[in-house]
Each structure stands twice: as structure tokens, then as C-alpha cells.
Amino acid sequence: MVDTTKIQQLRSYLNLKAKITASDGRVFHGTFMCIDKYKNIILSQTEEFRSNEKRFVGLVMIPGKHLVKAEIEDLDLSPQYT
Numbered sequence: 001m002v003d004t005t006k007i008q009q010l011r012s013y014l015n016l017k018a019k020i021t022a023s024d025g026r027v028f029h030g031t032f033m034c035i036d037k038y039k040n041i042i043l044s045q046t047e048e049f050r051s052n053e054k055r056f057v058g059l060v061m062i063p064g065k066h067l068v069k070a071e072i073e074d075l076d077l078s079p080q081y082t
Contacts (some may be wrong), residue, residue, distance in 0.1 A: 010035060013072050018043060020062050021069040026050050028062060032072065039064025 003011070018032040020041060030046030041062045048057045 017073040019069075019071045019073050020067065022062055023066040023068050028057075028060060029073070030060065033059075036064075039067055041067065041070065 013032050014034075016032055018028075018030060018041075020028040020030075020043065022028070027049040028043055028046050029049070030043030032041070033044050034042040041064070042059070043062070044059050046057050046060045048055050048060075
């Protein structure tokens with residue numbers, strides 16, 4: 001399978017800290033492990049934030065249909081992306 005530029009870019013995000021916002025307002029902070037063709041995202045070592053509450057949830061899958069925003073937190077952007 002030939003990797004496109006977008007796939008290569010996603011691969012470069014593996015094992016980086018990510019912040020995912022879900023459609024119900026929850027925010028997940030964890031390590032980006034996987035994404036599939038349906039935009040389902042898997043995070044490990046994850047904390048869930050809801051209102052003023054924080055809890056450790058470990059390994060989670062956020063369904064793509066509930067994905068509002070995905071950010072890579074510890075990404076040092078190269079000049080090509082700025």
C-alpha cells in the first residue's frame with residue numbers, strides 16, 4: 001500500500017499527546033494510538049474532563065461520529081505547517 005502525504009502525517013502523530021473534544025462536551029487527553037477509516041480514535045493513558053471533573057479512563061475509543069475536534073498537544077510544528 002502506498003502511503004499518501006496525509007497518511008504519513010497521521011503516522012507521525014502516533015504516540016504523541018492528543019486532546020479530543022467529543023460532541024457531548026467531554027474532552028479527552030491521552031496518547032494517540034490509532035485512527036481508522038471511520039475516524040474512530042484510540043487513546044491510551046487517557047484522562048476524561050467533564051465540566052470541572054477529571055477522571056482517569058485508561059484506554060478509550062472515541063467514535064468518529066462523536067468527534068468534534070482533534071488536536072496534537074506536543075507537536076513542535078515545522079515551518080512547512082506554519
